[in-house]
Amino acid sequence: MNQFKKRDLLEAIVGQPASDGDGVKLTRVFGGRDAARFDPFLMLDEFGSDSADDYIGGFPSHPHRGFETVTYMLEGRMLHEDHMGNRGLLESGGVQWMTAGRGIIHSEMPQQDHGTMRGFQLWLNLPAAEKMQPAHYQDLPAAAVTLHTLPGGGMLKLIAGELRLQDRTLQGAITGKSTKPLYLDLLLQPNEQLELPVPTAHTLLSYVYEGGIEVQGEQRQASLKAGQLGRFAQGDRLALAAGAAGARLLVIAGKPIGEPVVQYGPFVMNSEAEIHQAVRDYQLGQLAG
Template identity: 50%
Template sequence: MSTMTTQTMTTQTMTIERILTAMPASDGDGVKLHRIVGPEGMRGLDPFLLLDDFSAETADEAIAGFPAHPHRGFETVTYMLEGGMLHEDHLGHRGLILAGGVQWMTAGRGVIHSEMPRQDGGRMHGLQLWINLPAKDKLIAPAYRHLPAEVIPAANLANGVQVKVIAGVFADGETPITGAARGIATDPLYLDVRLPVGAALEVPIPEGYRALVYLIGGQLEVSGQRLAARQMAVLGTGEGIGLEAAEAGARALVLAARPLGEPVAHYGPFVMNTQEEIGRAIQDYERGCLAA
């Protein structure tokens, strides 16, 4: 593309293994969303499990939200782009996350929580990512991180590109920026990247890490291949991701993490290593001791 203000790739560009497209779905109390990973996509995406892109044009559309429900064995990362979401759980954690903020919840041995929209009017738009926990951490004590927009650092680059660093480290020249969420088992990189028309960016990825790019909106080329909005590029071998914004500019998530290489057993809100562990999670929940 002749209009690109391209950077010279100093690393081997990662190839694209496949492109996934979000499919309409609903969850919670009928909240409409687009799901782009889900159970069938778990294979080959280790340690990522699921990505939901949920939205509502008015407060009335989203009012039902996600009433109290359980989780065990993984982490949920809720990132609000517009509107707000109130998190409450059985441990007494409570946080209202507004646009630009993140709720990072480690379910561990068990959490029962709710996620309810909180806005007076206007649009709600958010993303929820599920990241697996290693077997040794699946029954750890649950934890909750409330990360409002003001604690999430950002790099504003000379070519107009903005990179918000939610987790991991983004290096712009000699000034690395460390994300707000730290001490995560899979060492994730979670970036919100905005590229104006004609801008380009190279994102280095640690060797052996699984990397994904999800296009929130606009037009984007990933490693030379065009994505449409609500599509995800699953990256393969290489050392970095090349991003180039097309005619409309682009906003995308860049995700990477250390694979666990462990078996995955999944049933609804539970992600364990074996079916026997799933059975115990269900029994614990039915007995009221999932989160004891």
């Protein structure tokens, strides 16, 4: 008897045009409202343009406190610099997983004045007990991201977490997080089918950025097309089938924290008092002390 339960699609969300930093044009896939629906995730932005005017301003020096940022570059080159004197060049296929903790002040600036700049930034919350830890991060070049060829000819990139497939267990470069995040980038060939195990209680999201997929849920089938984010019901399997043009999509899952979320721009804490303290610390130059 098959005891596995396939996840049904609860809703499809369409991202909205936005800008951030020094006028960088992007799509805010989700973020800023109804944080409990996405717990432990706070925001997902997609940026992508072959016009330098859309990205050349970059993200000049700015602060963060209380959460993690995950920047995944599909194409382009971005330089990260922070108040601790760290420098890191993020290139095509690379990932930066940054834990802001008690505070970091950094910049993210394009290292190109033409060509395509394309990628994603995900914000992942931290539990209260971890919000004031020292800031740190991992830079992963493309070669450090786990790759796996799927039986149907597609490709799976595992950025974070562990994934148990039928014939093997894959390990991402990012592990040991209390929210136990799973972060995949999938390339599916036309009409390719795939079933992925996902911890039952994890929040599960999937963002299709090329092509389209059919979600084969326990109760019904549904579809997602490019530019749509899917949020899923509980279950321990995600069953997908790519459309006739194939698909490229992110699959993101994490253990909910279940704590209050109070956000003020780049600060994410558990109470208004903590937000006020973060603002004061920043104004006094003590945010990342």
